[in-house]
Amino acid sequence: MNTTKVIVIGTGPSGIAAGTKLLEYGFQDVILLEAEDRIGGRIHTIPFADNVVDLGAQWCHGEKDNVVYEMASKHNLVAHTEDNFYLFQCIRSNKEIVPIKLLERFKSIIDNIVEVTANTDLLTYKGSVGDYIDEKYFEALKAPENSDIDPAIAKELLEHFKRYENSVDGCETVNDLSAKGFLEYSECEGDQALTWKETGYHSILRVMMQSNESNALGVLDKRIKLGKSVNKISWNEDGSKIQVQCKDGEIFEADHVIVTVSLGVLKDKHSTLFHPKLPVEKIRAIETMGIGTVNKIFLEFSTQFWPNNWNGFSTLWREEDLAEIRGTNRAWLEDVYGFYRVAHQPRILSGWVVGANARHMETLTDDEIYEGSMYILKRFLEMDIPKPVNFKTTGWYKNENFRGSYSYQSVRAEEVNAKPSDLASPLESSTKKPLVLFAGEATSDHHFSTVHGAIETGWREAKRLADLYKS
Ligand SMILES: Cc1cc2nc3c(=O)[nH]c(=O)nc-3n(C[C@H](O)[C@H](O)[C@H](O)COP(=O)(O)OP(=O)(O)OC[C@H]3O[C@@H](n4cnc5c(N)ncnc54)[C@H](O)[C@@H]3O)c2cc1C
Known part of the structure; x- marks a missing residue:
């Protein structure tokens, strides 16, 4: 049995934020368990083409009161770009460009x-x-x-x-x-699409962990255990140690556990993950709040084949052209809403696909997705389209450690008055001591769905524990 003071489950931005803040508050006996073989969660920056691409979070949304902006700007990591919906060309499925006026x-x-x-x-x-x-x-x-x-x-x-x-x-x-x-949702004032200066979103994790050349995990070095998928959290109102069991059979014990897994994972697993079962208000929030799927398609070309002043294009499907693909194996392309340039990547176009068709795309082979992407480029653009030299897609829903992209407030949740605060409330002992705590973007009252929201919730839960021991 591994006994520790606090276990953080998950090393996405909220988990990293909770872990690093606990250390700052003076907690020493802290470990983080992560199901994947990497840290970062829905921040996933990978080398691709001439630089890196972000498979998950890409932009810092806003400046004022945005904790990501505050940390990143101190290190000169973010920049303004032209990533703006209205700067892209809107092109109809007969190649007609909608006039700018x-x-x-x-x-x-x-x-x-x-x-x-x-x-x-x-x-x-x-x-x-x-x-x-x-x-x-x-x-x-x-x-x-x-x-x-x-x-x-x-x-x-x-x-x-x-x-x-x-x-x-x-x-x-x-x-x-x-x-x-x-x-x-409260928008942080300022640029909503700040991009990373060549380093990708992973940089914010490095800032929080104080990583350096020789120590990528910084202050969390030796505290993070990768490949540890938690499948059972057993807690008791009497305040005795909480047992955290992993899929591989290893068991950890702690006084407090901070759960940071996504709303999608909670939807999928809450009934088997928590023993005893969660309170009814929390189950209602998990079941009614929403998490949708947004996926990306990256196409790398050997050279840029588009003009320098072209930022990408948004797809406008004409009814008659939609009728042509509906009912065929190309029907999912209806929800690929555009292909756009990527900052610091002169040879890449990035396609975006949403909703049920984003999940459908995850069931297709790479060849089928590639063929579909080329169909869109050829259908909408006048230019000659060369063959891409590399290709990469995301699958945020099919991965059991995510089950979706980011959360939203659904009509159903509103009907039953379920809110992020229901998700955030801790499971307490009979003496009101927080035992199992909840962080993660979906638990944020006003910044849900974002990285800055996720980080704030990790800090919130670390503070909850610091306040407990202070008092
Ligand atoms: C395609 C896409 C684009 C996005 N774009 C932006 C953007 O531009 N700007 C922005 O601010 N936000 C964006 N987001 C949202 C942002 O990425 C998330 O809000 C944020 O990363 C959530 O952080 P988190 O720590 O709450 O959860 P996560 O990042 O999901 O971290 C949870 C961690 O828990 C781990 N885990 C899950 N189950 C278990 C288990 N059983 N045992 C152990 N570990 C487990 C997961 O592997 C994961 O590492 C985007 C997300 C996606 C998918």
Whole structure:
């Protein structure tokens, strides 16, 4: 039996944040158990083409009150880029490029809906964000000044925007995104798409761990155990030691356990992971809160075949072209919403796919995904498309250590009043001592779905334990 004071389960940003903060508070007897054979969780930076690519988290969203920005900017690690939805070309499936003037008008209609009217109307709106956008968008199109907009293109732009919004919010579809829950997310002011200066998102873990050339795990060296998939956490209200059992049979004991696994993993495993079973409010939150799937497709070419001022393109499917692929093995391509350039990677295009079709893509072979990606490039672009020299896709749902990409506030969760705070509340002893604590992006009240939210929750739980021992 390995006995320790605190076990952190998971080494994603929240686990690393909890572990490093516990050490700062003076806890020494801390270990982190990680199911994968690497640290980082949904931060996964790999070498690819001329630099690195991020298979998971990519951008730092905002500056003010953003803990990632605060740490990264001190080390001069982040930079502004042109990664902005409206700077990409929107191209129809007959290769027609939507004129920039029309795109600007669309942008002002949509901005008015999601940024201006939403802040007042959504508070009392009964329904999903998708319903709200539909209602307001078609109302706006009826205005005399918009009567010249081609209704087919208007619909294609809306459908594209909804897919883009799926990927921003990590939801299944915007029709499953709670209108009230949408307002719970609080955006950190500033650039929403700061990128890493050549080093990828993994840099933030290195900053937290104080890694250096000779010691990649920094202060967490010798405290992290990789390949340790936890399958049973047994705790008791009498406050006795908590037993943590791994798939390989090894058992650890601790006074406190901080669980940082994703909402997807909790959905999948909570009924067998916790003994005794979790309280009903927590189960309700786990079962009703949402986690969607967002996947990426990286295509590396031997040279850049697009002009320098071209940032990538967003796909607008015409109804007649969709009818051609629906019902065929290409149907999943409907949810590949665009291919874009990647910062510091002159020869790469990165495709994005969302929702049920992102999960469907995970069931396909590499050849099928490659063929589908080439079909999109050839279908939408006028340019000659050379053969890629390398190719990489993600599979965030099929991996049992993630089961999805990031969490969102679903319509169902709103109906039963389930909130991130239900997920965050610790399991306590009869004397109110926190025994099993919960961190992770989905437990963040206002920064869920993000790395900065995940880090804040790791710090929150480390502080909970520090406060306990202080008192
Ligand atoms: C494709 C994609 C793009 C994204 N883009 C951005 C972005 O641009 N900006 C942004 O801020 N956020 C982004 N995110 C979200 C961000 O990555 C997550 O919010 C954040 O990483 C969550 O951190 P976490 O510590 O809560 O969970 P995780 O990172 O999931 O860490 C949990 C850890 O627990 C481990 N684990 C699971 N089960 C077990 C078990 N049984 N035993 C032991 N260990 C276990 C997992 O392997 C994992 O390492 C993106 C995510 C994805 C997938």
